[in-house]
Amino acid sequence: MFNDKETFKQVFRERLIGNLGKPLAEASNADVYNILGSMIRERAGSNWADTNQKYKADKDKQVYYFSMEFLIGRLLGNNLLNMGVLELVREGLTDLGFTLQDVEEEEADAGLGNGGLGRLAACFLDSLASLQYAGHGCGIRYKYGLFEQKIVDGYQVELPDYWLQKDNVWEVRREDKAVEVRFWGRVETDAKDGELIFTHKDYEAVRAVPYDIPIIGADHRHVNTLRNWSAESITQPSRTLGVLGGTDYHKYLEYKRSVESISEFLYPDDTEYEGKLLRLKQQYFLCSAGLQSILRTFGKLDLPYEELPNKVALHINDTHPTLVIPELMRILMDEKGFGWDQAWDITTRMVSYTNHTILSEALEKWPLQMVKELLPRIFLIIEEINARFCGELMSRYPGDQDRIAQMAIIHDDQVRMAHLAIVASHSVNGVAALHTDILKKREMRLFNEMYPHRFNNKTNGITHRRWLLHANPELAGLINDSIGTRWKHHPQEMIGLIKYCEDASFQEQIAGIKRRNKLRLAEYINSKHGVWVDPDSIFDVQVKRLHAYKRQLLNILHIIHLYNQIKDNPSMDMVPRTFIFGAKAAPSYHLAKRIIKLINTVADVVNNDPDIKGKVKIFFLENYSVSLAEKIIPAADVSEQISTASKEASGTGNMKFMMNGALTIGTMDGANVEMHEMVGDNNMFLFGLRAEQVLDYYQHGGYNARDVYNGDGRVKEVLDQLITPGPICNHTQEFETIYHSLLDNNDEFFVLKDFASYVETQVEIDLAYRNRKEWVKKSIINIGHSGKFSSDNTISRYASEIWNIHPVLL
Incomplete structure (x- = not known):
């Protein structure tokens, strides 16, 4: 398309007139961004197609990174950098009367993530492509990001983050790649030739449509894919008879609204039942749609499904995508005809899991009844995994009921997602040496004793390119x-x-x-x-x-x-x-x-x-x-x-x-x-x-926040200012919550x-x-x-020590 500044300027002018009907003098920064973005995506397009064709032709093993977040940020500058044309474009735009910095400001930050979890996933995708690995992202195309934060009179105010208000020039809707995801309904069990046959009936069908974003590797031709799924209603109301009980128009509108909410918000509020249910829906939607797509791609290789673990690696980023495990078991057994043992062998060889925290709120648990009602076939599979695992525990540790209670996947009417992820993965990694050590010796000690070779460390990294x-x-x-x-x-x-x-x-x-x-x-x-x-x-x-x-x-x-x-x-x-x-x-x-x-x-x-x-x-x-x-x-x-x-x-x-x-x-x-x-x-x-001191306090006690308050005049003075009328407190008592969290709740995080x-x-x-x-x-x-903390180093270790993938030379 262009390889020098003058050609770039010529092509840019032609696109501006041809696509927008505007001369250069009338173009806005938004116009420039849209034209430039489409040019860069088109330039990457041939490499994108070549990369996918190479993977298919060579039947290379590919890794699919499942994450509820991909905090990719703005892509224009990063893509220009990785394609090696950043300075060329910068100078060309300057000649045309624009600045690249102003043009970049026209791009919205993609509302596909929130914090470190999502940014790590984005860095990993960049490194996978830049190191020439066959590795892709699987996520959700949220209509709204977490929220747009405004500070009004000092308070956080949340506004909708409608990041898609402007067209996203980087994504491509793949209508022909849509799949169906099923919720609710019931499962019928029949016997055929001595085998149990499970049939999901009266389900609610949801259409999952993928939007692909090219992930451009640095300084070469590799372009991998971030595939984000959007939830859409089935266009024929009759397809949803199981839940709707007919084709009543108003019921169909309710169904349509329910479906669209699945990919509407990143992290819906889960303090109430409906919010929890929506989060669970989102997680299964991602896992089911992603797996169906991956297996369809594998099917084009004309290989037996026994080869699946040698060609596909599935990585779950924290516990959110753990339903990949029972969903893969479901497809292998119910659709591909495998027995339990063979399906389990394939699944555990394919799946690996990253644990990101020891905080209780990140170790997800789902109400048993919710899983049973929303995902009836998935529930049966999880129940069977748990039964077999607990049987193994009873065999290894006869009479140790306390250990079984601590390790069971289903306990106290809840499904423990981290336990499911550990039991069904061939690799479980922490993300820093200290974190992994705590997991192995404390939080996941019983699992580490049972699976001593399963736990490993992969310290996080960042892409030095961005x-x-x-x-x-x-x-x-x-x-x-x-x-x-x-x-x-x-x-x-x-x-x-x-x-x-x-x-x-x-x-x-x-x-x-x-x-x-x-x-x-x-x-x-x-x-x-x-x-x-x-x-x-x-x-x-x-x-x-x-x-x-x-x-x-x-x-x-x-x-x-x-x-x-x-x-x-x-x-x-x-x-x-x-x-x-x-x-x-x-x-x-x-x-x-x-x-x-x-x-x-x-x-x-x-x-x-x-x-x-x-x-x-x-x-x-x-x-x-x-x-x-x-x-x-x-x-x-x-x-x-x-x-x-x-x-x-x-x-x-x-x-x-x-x-x-x-x-x-x-x-x-x-x-x-x-x-x-x-x-x-x-x-x-x-x-x-130090960590060992904190953990000792948690285990044995011995810390009293009020002793610090009473013994250090500086602490007392500062805390009293939170509740005593003055320039900070200002008679409103709004900081009493902070004061009491430190003293009455004994300063859980040792601030004092x-x-x-x-x-x-x-x-x-x-x-x-x-x-x-x-x-x-x-x-x-x-x-x-x-430089040690580049995500390139981290991904190289994931590739060789967990996924068993190798660079693919184009």
């Missing part, structure tokens, strides 16, 4: 000039930067890049808040999902303490500090929403107090997203990774900040532990309880216990920042070691 090459091009350019360009394909070679850590000229260049990134972020903050930020202040950043264990509360309590210090001593010597927050709280998570209000209240007080003299500024940047992260992370000096030790499975934000030269203040939690192993005590700021250590470590940061030469040296050491 988070360094695209988000921080000036830094990437300096790395190219210093150590060459091999690191783009071999990110661990970034370690070569270490030799420049004391080079004065290199330090000056690193510092200059950081300051320019800070200036850009300051301009953005000024545009949003009308306040100018001092680019020479320390940019101290905590951006991530708002959750009590991530301890944004600890951060803001320290800021209140800092405010108190300055009020008591206005001439206090400190490096000016700009605290930046970004986070969404789940709509029903009332404590988290109160913490957002507290952050904004404190910001309003501190930012407008003349006594502070600009020493402290606080900003909560609303509607945190991938595109906003790309602005924030390159500008950060300090990365707040302060979760309660043992609670954060891995973290990936910590890696992004590290790669962009921020220094970490953190606990020994998740991947922080492995970061510390590489850079040592001198190059990050550690504080707080770690407060003193955190305050002391923040003082260390202030002192360290004054020595700019040493600070930049530490920054360079962090950048140099960050």
